[in-house]
Amino acid sequence: MSNRKYIKSLLLGMSVMMTILIAIQIYLTVYVLKHNEMLPRILSCTALILDIIILAVFFVSSRINADVDSMAYIDVTGINNKLAYQNHLIRLNNADDTFLVGVIMFDLNNLKRVNDTLGHEMGDRYIESFSAILAGVQNERISAYRIGGDEFCVILEKTNAVEIHQILDSLERKINVYNEKNNIKISYAKGYEISTREHYYLMEELTKRADSRMYENKRLMKGKRLDGRRLNV
Template sequence: MKQGFLPGDEARASIVAAMDQVRLACGATGVLLASTSDDLTATVEISRSSLSALRSGDSLVIRRLPRVQRSILGGSSNSKTGYQTDVVHLEKPPYVEFSTQLLTMGPIKSIFLRSFEVDKEGFFVCLYANKAMNLPQDALVMTVEMLTLHCENALRLRNTLQKVTQKLDFVENKASSDELTGLLNRYGFTLAIQREQRRRERYPMPVSIFVFDLDGLKTINDTYGHQAGDQYIQRFATLLGQTCRAIDFTARLGGDEFAVLAPHTDSTSAQQMASRLRRVFTESQVPVSFGFASDDAGSTSIDDLIVVADAQMYANKQSRRLLQRREVG
């Protein structure tokens, strides 16, 4: 399927419940819902039957999709009020080939198969049995039709919810990202801190925080223009992103201020990370002042660590300025 069911998906739970009810009511060997691809291979998304029959994830080979046979219930063929359905009853089905490895209960005697489409994706509902079912044909046709309608509505609702979720994720990503660098902005970084703090309150774990301040950005802006300053910021952001781990949260807090939240990082690992950052910045000739703070026991809040790291960063900046003055003097 183009869009699979998600864990805990309410649409899936609803479909499974409906299929169970239909199977029990009809006395069928199994009921399945499958999606069809262009090569006429159907992948079973959900199936509910006896343990020796089809299971979720099994594959079927569709020799050819059944022709639509119109059956009018509640009226004659000339009636405009009759209920129309394209459910087809196949006594000797040449269309669906059940693997002998999947079905060991003997030949299939009857199949009620109803195809439908949701957002241009093909599906079919299949009710099959290797014996006579409990309901007469008209009732079976109506049952399959109602099950199909239920599946169609559930799948359409699922697709709609997935599209809404994707749009919300996009909006949240735009709202929490820095447009110039692609890193988290201050809002996104605050959200990351809040999530990490909640996790640490439940499962105490080490964490480290780094804060950075680019040296000389104002001079670059005044001398070469803000476009050059933006390129300088982007270069630093790239270095920061390449040096940090995938699990770290890197952010541009504004202007020349940056920060990194490093989960599962104790003081020893933070020292190693700081050494690695200094080496990268020195080799890349990007002067930057930074400080960091760690909590190994999981007892200090991340906000308090930021205060410590920020103070260390300012102390580092002052010492660098004094060193520069001595070198110039």
Template sequence: MLTGLYNRNSYDEWVKEKQQADGTLIVTFDLNNLKHCNDTMGHAMGDSYIKNAAEIISRVFGSHGRCYRIGGDEFCVVIQNRGGFDLEERLKELELEQQEFNQSHTIPKIQIAYGFVGFDAEKDMDFEAARSRADVKMYEKKRALKGGGR
């Protein structure tokens, strides 16, 4: 309800119904510093952070695939028909949207970590396995954004 995105139940249903199609792109997202935001500014501000980040993800990816909030501050986008879809351009747009938001809003500053993979039947038993691979890449990005290097 908070974000207007599909929820985890919707995602789980989608996974059950869909055939595993090679090349289906799965992009995972996690919001950096949400706990700090909640602890220092309150949960209402944390909800605002989640809502604003969801709006950015939806604006950038929503017309290309289905956007899900799969956990408190975890999101996933599934893009099945990639014809004409340029992931690199969308990720640049995501970064730009965050910068523009952060320049025009004092708090909370949005920082979205992401990871992505294409479903590969040779590596993935199902879409959840592919999402797990995308999560690994997302957590690498998360650490890099937080200054943890590798």
């Protein structure tokens, strides 16, 4: 069991124990109050208050732990990270099938040139800008991830080619709007694959085929321009 799971289980167990202790304490407090004995009454009420405070601390700790746990799956750019991506792949691999699961792979162009000519801070901003735009495609069936330095992935469930093209078209429009307002133009290669009844793939093959198509697209994009200058992709 991982440390995170162990801590969560421990907090849950202690919270249950404290709840039981508070119930017992309430019963004892009522009993003491009925017998109208001052010192036991004070001690019992004090103990009850302390129990409630301790229980509240445990609940707050549990909430903090849950927040820390969720942060473990968020990239510094604000999008889901590689760990979240790997967990999603595991969940889909353990599902009954991968029918109508789609994968879109993205790779940013020109990141090295941005870093070399404008500095790593601008390179980070380049990545963050694309991450923010890509995150906008997400819903209950669609999840976006940063899986490498300049590599991204979108996993879609219960999807089809029409929806994927709609997402790609929408993303391109948003990128164009961004590029019109910013000196550093976002450029990216993309490739996708879908698991269907005619062409059924497990997740490993599905991601490989999407990745292969993305690199094919990247080769076709060599010579793209960034900020008015010819750059190597």
